[in-house]
Amino acid sequence: MEEGGKRILILGGSGFLGYAAYKELCNYYDTYATYCSSRKRFEENQQFLRYDMLEDDIYGILEKLRPDIIISALRGDFGAQIQAHSHITEYLSRNPAQLLFLSSANVFDAYSKFPSYEFDKTLSESIYGRLKIRIENMLLRLPSRKMGILRLPMVFGNTSPRTREIKESLQSGEAIEVFPNLIMNVTTDDKFTQQLHYIINRKKHGIFHLGSKDLVHHEDFIREITAHLSARRPLFKRVFTTNDERYLAVLPKHNLLPKNLQLSYQEVIDHHIKQ
Numbered sequence: 647m648e649e650g651g652k653r654i655l656i657l658g659g660s661g662f663l664g665y666a667a668y669k670e671l672c673n674y675y676d677t678y679a680t681y682c683s684s685r686k687r688f689e690e691n692q693q694f695l696r697y698d699m700l701e702d703d704i705y706g707i708l709e710k711l712r713p714d715i716i717i718s719a720l721r722g723d724f725g726a727q728i729q730a731h732s733h734i735t736e737y738l739s740r741n742p743a744q745l746l747f748l749s750s751a752n753v754f755d756a757y758s759k760f761p762s763y764e765f766d767k768t769l770s771e772s773i774y775g776r777l778k779i780r781i782e783n784m785l786l787r788l789p790s791r792k793m794g795i796l797r798l799p800m801v802f803g804n805t806s807p808r809t810r811e812i813k814e815s816l817q818s819g820e821a822i823e824v825f826p827n828l829i830m831n832v833t834t835d836d837k838f839t840q841q842l843h844y845i846i847n848r849k850k851h852g853i854f855h856l857g858s859k860d861l862v863h864h865e866d867f868i869r870e871i872t873a874h875l876s877a878r879r880p881l882f883k884r885v886f887t888t889n890d891e892r893y894l895a896v897l898p899k900h901n902l903l904p905k906n907l908q909l910s911y912q913e914v915i916d917h918h919i920k921q
Contacts, residue, residue, distance in 0.1 A: 652846070654678065655713035657697070657704070657720050657730070660688050662807055663748060663798075663835060664719035668693075670839035671846070678711055682722070699726035708737045715846060716745045724777045731781045738792050744851065746794040746842070747785055749778045751830070751857070751896045753797065758892035761831070761861065763899045764797075764853040791851045796842070797896045799857035802871070802914055803835040809875075809918065812868070816876040821883040828864040828887075831857035831895040832914045841907050854903075855896040862911040874918045 652675045658664040659679020668679045672693065680697035681688035688694040695707055699722055708716070716734060720727055734745055752775035754762035768779045785793040802809055815822045833856060841856050865884065872880040902908070 652676065652714045653711065654715045654717065654846070655707070655711055656680070656717045658718065659694060660685065661719055661721055662805070663801065663838065664717075666803075666835040666839050667717055667719065667842055670843055674843070675846070678713070680707065699723060699730050704730045704733050705737065708734070708741075712741070712743075714743055716743060717842070718745060718747045724773070727777065728780060731784055735784045735788060738788055744792050744794065745785060745788075746796060746845065747781060749782055749795050749797045750775065751797060751799045751894050753778045753782060754896070755894060758888070758890075758894070761829075761893050761895035761897045762855075763897055764855055764901055794845060794851050795853045796845070797853070797855050797857075798838065799831045799833060799894070799896055801833055801835055801838065803917065806835060809871070812872060813875060816872060816878055816880055819878075819881065821881040822868060822872065823883050823885050824865040824868045825885050825887065826863065826865045827889075827891050829861050829891055829893045829895065830864055830867070831859075831861050831897060832867065832911050833857050833909065834914050834917050836917070837907070837909050837913075841903055844903060844907055850901075852901055854901045855898040856903075857896050857898070858909050858911045858914060859898065860910050861893075861895055861897075867911060867915065870915045871918050874915065 654671055654675045654677045656664050656667050656679040659668050660681035668677060671677045678693050678695060681694050682698050697707060738745055752772055753768040753770055755775045756769040756771045770776045770779055782795050785795060812822055838856055
């Protein structure tokens, strides 16, 4: 049976992954979430609080709610994200709470010759990857029980921005970009939220790689998904960023979740059949 006594705050609860996490957790825990852009369904939900990183200090919400677990799915201005996480880590150092931070495979995007595992050194060439590393490094200075770094590869799913983009391109007859030399792993919003729920319920902490346990070429993967989504013949624009094969994959090796919470890339493709 679930432990329902925990109070959870999801930062970025109106975004794709934040809202998916809210839907998964709200029936089991006292779950709150923040939203930034005004939309009726969030404004009318008593569990949603307005929070604008550029205008508001996160400390106010933390002091008011006193959450046991903070889930950060924040997106937006990089400077504001760094300041918000700096204030959260300050709060954590003084209060009995834990932060679960949604990070990205991009923290390893400078290493293209191999897939990456939980305790590999991070190094990124992208601004986005460097942002995630900077926030991860803040968390790594905390006692380990106070933090979880959840690194995600590309996330797909029927309502995901990536899948929506593919559907729109199929409808309009526009070319879909594929990267033939990119080897990656993937996940779905559904599987991610189940894994998140397990991590919370079992009081886990540390670094988790929450992608499929196997790898696939980006082009093969997108071709298979488009075959499921439409009978229309898709157009592809093949983009070569390098002549060599490059990896962008976060594979789990040390912090393995139970078998029912692991997935293969084929399961992610099959997920798109259920329209």
